[in-house]
Amino acid sequence: MSESLFIxxxxxxxELRALMVAALAGDxxxxxxxxxxxxxxxxSFFGRRxxxxxxxxxxxxxxxxxxxxxxxxxxxxxxxxxxxxxAIAHYKLADCLRRSSRRESVPLDDSMELFGADExxxxxxxxxxxxxxxxxxxxxRLAIQLTRIDGLSTSEASxxxxxxxxxxxxxxxxxxxxxxxxxxSPQGSG
Amino acid sequence: MQTSDxxxxxxxxxxxxRQSYSRRFLLAWMTGTAASLLLLVLTIGVRGDLxxxxxxxxxxxxxxxxxxxxxxxxxxxxxxxxxxxxxxxGLWWLLVPVALLSLLAVHELQDAPPEAVHRIWMGHSALxxxxxxxxxxxPAFIAVMWMMRKLAPTQLRLAGFAAGCLxxxxxxxxxxxxxxxxxxxxxxxxxxxxxxxxxxLGALIGPKVLRW
Numbered sequence: 063m064s065e066s067l068f069i070x071x072x073x074x075x076x077e078l079r080a081l082m083v084a085a086l087a088g089d090x091x092x093x094x095x096x097x098x099x100x101x102x103x104x105x106s107f108f109g110r111r112x113x114x115x116x117x118x119x120x121x122x123x124x125x126x127x128x129x130x131x132x133x134x135x136x137x138x139x140x141x142x143x144x145x146x147x148x149a150i151a152h153y154k155l156a157d158c159l160r161r162s163s164r165r166e167s168v169p170l171d172d173s174m175e176l177f178g179a180d181e182x183x184x185x186x187x188x189x190x191x192x193x194x195x196x197x198x199x200x201x202x203r204l205a206i207q208l209t210r211i212d213g214l215s216t217s218e219a220s221x222x223x224x225x226x227x228x229x230x231x232x233x234x235x236x237x238x239x240x241x242x243x244x245x246x247s248p249q250g251s252g
Numbered sequence: 253m254q255t256s257d258x259x260x261x262x263x264x265x266x267x268x269x270r271q272s273y274s275r276r277f278l279l280a281w282m283t284g285t286a287a288s289l290l291l292l293v294l295t296i297g298v299r300g301d302l303x304x305x306x307x308x309x310x311x312x313x314x315x316x317x318x319x320x321x322x323x324x325x326x327x328x329x330x331x332x333x334x335x336x337x338x339x340x341x342g343l344w345w346l347l348v349p350v351a352l353l354s355l356l357a358v359h360e361l362q363d364a365p366p367e368a369v370h371r372i373w374m375g376h377s378a379l380x381x382x383x384x385x386x387x388x389x390x391p392a393f394i395a396v397m398w399m400m401r402k403l404a405p406t407q408l409r410l411a412g413f414a415a416g417c418l419x420x421x422x423x424x425x426x427x428x429x430x431x432x433x434x435x436x437x438x439x440x441x442x443x444x445x446x447x448x449x450x451x452x453l454g455a456l457i458g459p460k461v462l463r464w
Contacts, residue, residue, distance in 0.1 A: 149404075
C-alpha cells in the first residue's frame with residue numbers, strides 16, 4: 063500500500079494540482095474534471111486492495127470525493143496535492159477495514175479455548191457447526207448459512223437476507239476464509 | 253447514486269475557498285473559550301481582587317504558562333486537522349512550557365523553609381483546582397472537537413489529544429481569573445493536571461467522535 067505507487071498512478075502532480083487550485087478559486091469545470099479523474103484512480107486504488115468486485119468500492123470512492131469537496135480548505139496549495147488525496151483515501155480505506163474488522167474481531171484466544179473444550183466434551187456435530195458459525199460476523203454467518211447449509215442460490219439468499227448478490231459472494235468467501243483460519247490456528251498451536 | 257451524478261452535483265455550485273481552514277478553527281475556539289469564560293463568571297465568578305492581581309507576578313506566571321501551552325495546543329490542533337500530517341513529534345513542544353515552569357518551581361522550593369513546602373505544593377485549593385479547570389474547559393472542549401471533526405484529521409487519537417490540551421489550556425487561562433494561588437509548584441502540578449484531563453479525554457474519545 064505504498065504511497066509512491068499511488069502517486070505514480072495519479073497523473074502528473076502538477077496537472078491535478080492546477081485543477082485543484084482552479085477549483086479552489088471557484089472554477090466548476092476544473093472541479094468536475096478533477097473529481098472525475100480522481101474517481102477513476104480511486105476506483106482502481108480501492109479495487110486492488112479490496113478485491114475487484116467488493117461491494118464497498120464505489121461507496122469508498124464517493125466518500126473520498128465528498129471529503130475532497132467538503133474538506134478542500136484543508137489543502138495547502140504549497141504542498142503536494144497527491145499526498146493530500148492519498149491521505150484521505152488511505153484514511154477512508156483504513157476506516158472501512160476497521161469497521162469490517164470490528165464486526166469480525168472475534169478474540170482468537172477465546173475461540174481456541176472453545177475448540178479445546180469441544181474436543182473433550184464430544185459435542186454433536188450440529189452444535190459444533192452452530193458454535194463455529196457463531197464466531198463469524200452476522201453478515202458472513204448468514205450468507206454461509208443460507209447458501210452453503212440451507213442450500214439456497216445466491217439470488218434466493220440475497221432476497222432472503224437483503225444483502226446484494228455480490229455482497230453475499232464476498233461474505234461467503236470471507237467467512238470461509240475466516241473459518242479456515244479459526245480452524246487451523248488451534249491445531250497449529252498444538 | 254451514480255458516481256458521475258455525484259460529481260456533477262458537487263461541481264454545480266463551487267464556491268471559491270477564500271479563507272484557510274485555520275480561520276474556521278480559530279472562530280470555533282474563540283466561541284468555545286468565550287462560553288467557558290461565561291461559565292466561570294456565571295458559576296463561581298472571578299476573584300474579588302482581580303483588578304490588583306493583574307499587576308502581580310503570580311497572575312502572569314499562570315497566564316504565561318497556560319497561554320504558552322494554549323499556543324502549542326493550537327499549533328498541534330491545526331497540524332493534526334490536515335489529513336497528510338501524521339507525525340507525533342510535535343507533541344514534544346508541549347513539554348517546553350512545562351519544563352520552564354518546572355525550573356522556576358525547583359528554584360522556589362530550594363529557597364523555601366522546610367515547613368512551608370507542603371503549603372507551596374498544595375496551596376489551599378489543590379484538590380479542587382484540576383477539576384475546576386476540567387469543568388471550565390468543557391465548553392471550549394466541545395467547540396474545538398466539533399470543529400476538528402469538520403476538518404480532516406487522520407490521526408484521530410492525536411488530534412483529540414491536541415484539541416483537548418488546547419481546550420484545557422483555554423479553560424485554565426479562564427480559571428486563572430478566579431484562582432489566587434501564587435506558587436510555581438502549585439501551578440506546575442495542579443494546573444498541568446487540570447489541562448491534561450481534557451487532553452486525555454480527547455485522546456480517549458477521539459477515535460470515536462472525530463470519525464468522518
